[in-house]
Amino acid sequence: MDLYCDNKAGIAIAHNNVQHDRTKHVEIDRNFIKEKLDAEIVSFPFISSEYQLADVLTKAVSTSIFLNSLDKLGMHNVFAPT
Structure with a gap:
């Protein structure tokens, strides 16, 4: 499933294995999304x-x-x- 995103920082955070301080409040959601990215169920192509x-x-x-x-x-x- 393609989830088109116009936020390059959001795409980078979703693909990055390292936890960042600015993502503490979404840690569970971020891990869920990372699992789906690794399983190639979801992708985040950039769109203007x-x-x-x-x-x-x-x-x-x-x-x-x-x-x-x-x-x-x-x-x-x-x-x-x-």
């Missing part, structure tokens, strides 16, 4: 923020990215005259 479709639902993006993402998600203007 420009192509991350979930961003349109969670943060402010530029108008062009917003409109492009809405089109890709199949979302339509409910206020448009019929």
Whole structure:
């Protein structure tokens, strides 16, 4: 399963065998993910923020990215005259 991620630091932490101080609060989740990475069940390919479709639902993006993402998600203007 590919889990596309636009956070290079997060990808590096998931692949690193060494525990870091900044990951103490997610130690159990990190170990679970590491097991799945080693078993090749999950992979974390990098994707640019420009192509991350979930961003349109969670943060402010530029108008062009917003409109492009809405089109890709199949979302339509409910206020448009019929």
